[in-house]
Structure formats: structure tokens, C-alpha cells
Amino acid sequence: MTGMNDATPSYSQAVQAVAERLRAHSGPIVVLSHESPDGDALGSVLGLTRALRALGREVIAPMEVPRYLRFLVQEGEIVPALTEWPQGALAAVLDVDNNDPTRVAGADLTVFDGPVVNIDHHGTNRRQSDALLVDPSLPATAMMVADVVEALGAPWTEQVATPLMLGLNTDTGSFRFDSVTPRTFEAAARLLSHGARLGWINDNLGQHPRSYYLLLREVLTTMEFLYGGRVVLARVDDAMLERAGATWEDVESYVNILRGAEGSVLAVMVKDYGDRIKLSLRSRGGVSAQNVAVALGGGGHVPAAGATLTGPYPEARERLDAAVATELERVDQGG
Template structure:
């Protein structure tokens, strides 16, 4: 599969097609996002769910929210994973390719034979559904959801705008990433005008449990600077979590911390589950995390990607190093 981050030339028509498909459906709407939801996945689901419910629609949103994002959810807004879909449902898949059911959490999407709508911003998306709007030029799916809500003519409120600001804020690194465009700030301005609580979001996101710091001490003991300091890598496993009294949720933001190392162009956080390994990759200065992830069977964005690989880390390590070396060589050639 060839990854693309080009902006969609059919974006306005796609937004209206998705809005029309959702608006025309009279049955229940099931909103799904990817496994281990981040701020953009949660914000996109919550923002759209609140908008649709305010318009009188029946919405089911099965999502397992990580601890650090629970401040965002209200009682009974989300539910446990479904074992089957309600009759006459339309499934709306957000922030992940609906054609990758293994990554879609909350319901057995592979067993669903009804209509599906897909709203996403990943360049690797295959764009196959009843209605699709995918634009990798948008740094967050929440931006696209905001346009869909406008296209549906649903009145705005702070409750709708704030979770979408969460998605926009987190997927842009608090508006620090190179993916930020004038349109990004335009969307942020619209959300603020609708009452989005940006300062509150930043304050809540900045809070960490004590276990975050005790685990960080363990993780930093594994730190490696590779390829003359261009790559920084760290690893975590169950034994380290047990010693620190931490959980896997505490690991999520470490890769961004690694990326801040002076001279680092690629940060790799290795989550070692023993029989499988999950990689979180962040890049800068012309190096593509996406290229490394795709070579290992994963995907994502140029600057932020991931992959899950079966087998031990000892076996994966050489494959990972070869993929990194090829990407560094490509980046060097592109600059030459």
C-alpha cells in the first residue's frame, strides 16, 4: 500500500456526502474509533456523539477510555464494547480505516454487513465505505468532524466544541507540529468561538499520576542513542511496570519526551509484551516515522506512526534497525 499525505481535492464534496449519509439514516448510529484511543479518537467520537444526540439521534459509542482522558467523559456517554450490532445500524468509524477491523475497537466490525461511514485523516486509509471523507492534510480527525457537523447544520455548544478541541490540540502537539496550517488555526478559532475550553484541557492533560514518574525512571534506564544520536530508543515491559506500580497507559506520552532529545530525528518507544511488540514512532527533520512503521506492517502519519509485530523483541530488533537505516538513507538522499 502506498501512503499518501496529499490533501483531498474532493474534500468539500466528501464532507457533504458523509453528512448526508449520516443525516439520511433513520436507525441507530454506532460510533467506533481505534484501539487504545488517543485524544483525537476520543474527541472525535465525543464531539460527533454529542452533536448527533443534541439533534435527537440515537447514538451508541462503545469506547474504552484511558485513564488520562477520563476527565473528558460524562456519565453514560460511552458504553462497553458491543458483542453484536443493533438492527438497522449505521456504523461511523472515526480516526482509523474502517477496512482495518483489527484496529477498530468497540465492536466486531469484521462481522458487520451493514453500511459504514469513515471519517479519518491517515494517508494509508483505503477509502472504501458507503461515504468517506479522508484528508491527510488535516492534522486531526476532529477538524473533519467539525466540518461534518457544520454541514449537517447542527447548532454548536461548548460541550460539542471542547472534545473536538481536545482532538485538535493533542494531534498537533499543542499546535507545535509542522502539520499545523492556517486552516488548523481557523478551526481552533471557530471552536474557541463556540466555547471550547482550551486552557482547561491543557491543565487536565498536564496532570500525571505518581506511577508515571516511577515508571519513567525505569524506562530511562533502557535509553539508547543510535545512529550517531539520530535515533533515540527506549523499551518497557511487564516486569518494569510491576516494579513501578504502573500500567501501560502510563507509557503513552514517553515517545514524545524521547523525541525532544537534542539531535534526535526519530524516537522509538518499544512496548515489549513478550509474544508481540508494539512500536510508537515520532520523527522530525525530514525523517518519516510512517515509512518505518509501514515497512514493519503498521502505519500512521509521517511524523507519528506505530506498528504491532508478532514475536519477540530480540527477533524484531534487527528488522527495526534495517527499516530505520533505510529511512535515514532515504532522508539523507532527499536532502542531498
């Protein structure tokens, strides 16, 4: 597989630098991603982990895999969070800024003094690590990991290509988002040529437990249509989960259901934990979910972002409403 962004020499150089750092490290490699991992996080971790193991490297991949993604994980290849770092380790941090240790899950980066490699596609990345590959123009970190796998000279197999396809598929909304470019389809075609099982991925992602639908029924009763329907918001709390026999994992895809409301430009899914609020945001039509999230101390991409606010929902809602109003005013004024 050739580089997926060959037109930019600095990108190609960064791919080579990351690959060289991984290839030259003789000790264990700990592959990490962000809290509440999504398809791009897991897909990137599995793709790189399997490629490095095929090259005979010792790789540790700690992650709490959500139920809806467990179909992709083989027994024993993902481990629980580390309580201490192995001696002589290198940290490979994927799909999250390594300079934001509160968001990196699986091991505590604040006590780690070894080398760090960072591969990420978030525009808010602070770009500080020993070897760095960051490109916000690419729709999924998995695309960059695929380039690193190629630069490593690792053998391409279905087991490596399929998780990378998962990352590309989920972070593009099954190739529906504006972030998709001709290069995205070229990357997908190359992964398919290496055996990636796109149909199998979509079939598994489309299956939900009974609790998912029972909880969805409750969540839909909380829907609010604000600003003439331009903003759609719904909320879920522990009491709803208990009544439905559901878990927080069941909530993950609900924001995309809200985003489907006709006329909406911003969808907000509120996860109310009582003492804190987590927001999932999706946008279109020139509205930036990222701007709203950053105003609330979070981050992400223009069409998809998130934030966590401390305090009860009424207080968080005031801050959310203010951030949304500011963003809509910017758009309305042609900003």
C-alpha cells in the same frame, strides 16, 4: 462554522455526503475509532456523538477510554465494546481506516453488513466505504468532524466544541508540529468561539499519577542513543510496570519525551508484551516515521506512526533496526 477546507470542492462534497448519510439514517448510529484511543480518537467520537444526540439521534459510542482522557467523558455516554450489532445500525468509523478491522475497536466490523461512514486523516486509508471523508493534509480527524457537525446543522455548544479541540490540540502536539497550517488555527479559533475549553484541556492533560513518574524513571534507564544520537530508543515491559505499580496507559506520552532529545530525528518507544512488540514512532527533519512503520506492517503519519510486531523483542529489534537503517539511508541519499 464554515468548512475548514472550502478551497477543495471535492472535500466540501465529501463533507456533505457524509452529513447526508448520517442525517438520513433512521436507525442507531454506532460511532467507533481505533484501538488504544488517543485524544483525536476520543475527541472525534465525543464531538460527533454529542452533535448527533443533540439532533435526537440514537447513538452508541463503545470505547475503552484511557485514564488520562477520562476527564472529558460524562457518565453513561461511552459504553463497553459491543458483543453484537444493534438491528438497523450504521457504523461511523473515525480516525482509522474501516478497511482495517483489526485496528477498529468497540465492535467487530468483520461481521457487520450495514452501511459504513469513514472519516479519517491517515494517508494509508484505502478509501472504501459507503460515505467517505479522508484528507491526509489535515492534522486531525477532529477538524473534519467539525465540518460534518456544521453540515449536519447541529447546535454548537461547549460540550461539542471542547472534545473536538482536544483532538486538534493533541494531534498537533499542542500546535507545535509542522502539520499545523493557517487553516488549523482558523479551525481552533472557531472552536474557541463556540466555547471550547483549551486551557482546561491542557491543565488536565498535564496531570499524571505518581506511577507515571516511577515508571518513567525506569524507562529512562533503557534509553539508547543510536546513529550518533539521531535515533533515540527506549523500552518498557511488564516487569517495569509491576515494580512501578503502573499500567500501559502510563507509557503513552513517553515517546514525546524521547523526541525532545537534542539532535534526534527519530524517537522509538518500544512496548514489550513478551510475545509481541508495539512501537510508537515520532520523527522530524525529513525522516518519516510512517515509512518505518509501514515497513514493519504498521502505519500512521509522516511525523507520528506505529506498528505491532509478533514475536520476542530480540527478533523484533532486528526488523526495527533494518527498517530504521533503510529510512535513514533514504534521507541521507536525498530521497
